[in-house]
Amino acid sequence: xxxxxxxxxxxxxxxxxxxxxxxxxxxxxxxxxxxxxxxxxxxxxxxxxxxxxxxxxxxxxxxxxxxxxxxxxxxxxxxxxxxxxxxxxxxxxxxxxxxxxxxxxxxxxxxxxxxxxxxxxxxxxxxxxxxxxxxxxxxxxxxxxxxxxxxxxxxxxxxxxxxxxxxxxxxxxxxxxxxxxxxxxxxxxxxxxxxxxxxxxxxxxxxxxxxxxxxxxxxxxxxxxxxxxxxxxxxxxxxxxxxxxxxxxxxxxxxxxxxxxxxxxxxxxxxxxxxxxxxxxxxxxxxxxxxxxxxxxxxxxxxxxxxxxxxxxxxxxxxxxxxxxxxxxxxxxxxxxxxxxxxxxxxxxx
Amino acid sequence: xxxxxxxxxxxxxxxxxxxxxxxxxxxxxxxxxxxxxxxxxxxxxxxxxxxxxxxxxxxxxxxxxxxxx
Numbered sequence: 001x002x003x004x005x006x007x008x009x010x011x012x013x014x015x016x017x018x019x020x021x022x023x024x025x026x027x028x029x030x031x032x033x034x035x036x037x038x039x040x041x042x043x044x045x046x047x048x049x050x051x052x053x054x055x056x057x058x059x060x061x062x063x064x065x066x067x068x069x070x071x072x073x074x075x076x077x078x079x080x081x082x083x084x085x086x087x088x089x090x091x092x093x094x095x096x097x098x099x100x101x102x103x104x105x106x107x108x109x110x111x112x113x114x115x116x117x118x119x120x121x122x123x124x125x126x127x128x129x130x131x132x133x134x135x136x137x138x139x140x141x142x143x144x145x146x147x148x149x150x151x152x153x154x155x156x157x158x159x160x161x162x163x164x165x166x167x168x169x170x171x172x173x174x175x176x177x178x179x180x181x182x183x184x185x186x187x188x189x190x191x192x193x194x195x196x197x198x199x200x201x202x203x204x205x206x207x208x209x210x211x212x213x214x215x216x217x218x219x220x221x222x223x224x225x226x227x228x229x230x231x232x233x234x235x236x237x238x239x240x241x242x243x244x245x246x247x248x249x250x251x252x253x254x255x256x257x258x259x260x261x262x263x264x265x266x267x268x269x270x271x272x273x274x275x276x277x278x279x280x281x282x283x284x285x286x287x288x289x290x291x292x293x294x295x296x297x298x299x300x301x302x303x304x305x306x307x308x309x310x311x312x313x314x315x316x317x318x319x320x321x322x323x324x325x326x327x328x329x330x331x332x333x334x335x336x337x338x339x340x341x342x343x344x345x346x347x348x349x350x
Numbered sequence: 351x352x353x354x355x356x357x358x359x360x361x362x363x364x365x366x367x368x369x370x371x372x373x374x375x376x377x378x379x380x381x382x383x384x385x386x387x388x389x390x391x392x393x394x395x396x397x398x399x400x401x402x403x404x405x406x407x408x409x410x411x412x413x414x415x416x417x418x419x
Contacts, residue, residue, distance in 0.1 A: 078385065295360070
């Protein structure tokens with residue numbers, strides 16, 4: 001159990017931070033959602049014009065900066081990149097399409113389960129199936145090829161850009177778009193959001209926590225290590241919500257969720273498959289980006305661009321359910337991950 | 351002893367390469383990696399599968415030697 005200490009603590013910290021953020025104003029079961037928050041940042045930056053999902057979520061900035069600071073302190077800030085950047089960008093977009101079909105990244109899926117949202121359990125089943133397909137590709141030798149050392153500035157560019165963005169929103173907020181209704185209008189005070197992001201970013205950097213990695217390692221290597229973090233999140237949020245009176249087991253009436261089981265399943269299956277190919281979930285990509293990994297920065301840009309596309313082309317679901325455009329996009333997403341999987345398998349004897 | 355070059359590979363590729371190499375050569379292998387995450391993951395893999403591990407840092411890269419206990 002000693003070797004699992006940090007990852008379990010990270011799960012508990014994420015769970016508590018999620019409960020605190022909702023208590024202070026974030027949308028229900030959305031203490032953290034990397035997909036939703038990147039989508040809100042895309043909206044705040046006017047990359048899309050969906051008025052209900054525009055807010056410069058400080059949690060994201062905090063996560064990257066928290067990982068950046070701790071990585072430097074622990075001498076783990078190692079700028080590297082150059083591994084299939086275009087494919088990573090496109091897979092980032094695809095993962096966002098799947099996430100916004102389901103209405104949440106894998107982290108929010110766990111938080112939704114902890115709030116009693118049974119649609120997220122269907123999502124989890126899809127997620128596991130998607131991870132299984134991705135593992136099949138990995139076992140056949142799938143690789144996006146190696147990374148190379150990069151300059152310090154390359155590694156620090158995203159953390160610095162996000163810090164500048166945070167300073168700008170503090171001193172000239174009128175530059176950005178802010179929702180006045182809908183999920184984008186629900187948020188904790190900036191100071192609480194940035195602190196929560198910084199703390200979770202630091203813990204996640206130390207523990208290497210990853211929602212995809214947890215299930216992947218159990219299936220591939222019979223290694224429970226990372227999965228303990230995910231279990232800790234669900235247990236912490238379940239207990240916290242029970243204490244706060246926010247635990248309601250149901251399919252219908254859950255906050256920022258829809259009840260279309262098939263598309264919840266398919267959305268998260270796409271996220272699972274795509275994330276295995278990328279080597280980690282959206283949260284893990286933010287943490288790696290903070291450690292100077294420009295491959296992950298490219299994925300984050302893909303996620304943000306994907307979110308803008310989702311709202312510009314009506315691909316994102318809403319509480320009313322999925323859209324036809326979104327369903328077509330998810331099917332296209334499966335075609336893309338299948339092609340990427342096939343074309344990056346190891347040659348015989350490799 | 352066979353040496354696997356897993357430098358520049360992102361998780362979980364170094365562990366996967368280690369697993370494949372161990373299957374071919376169960377007595378033991380050496381693996382070269384260049385990130386702390388890979389060192390931790392391969393160390394855990396070795397521990398879970400009954401292998402002793404020697405870790406040698408050499409500048410930017412780390413050599414992990416796995417020997418069957």
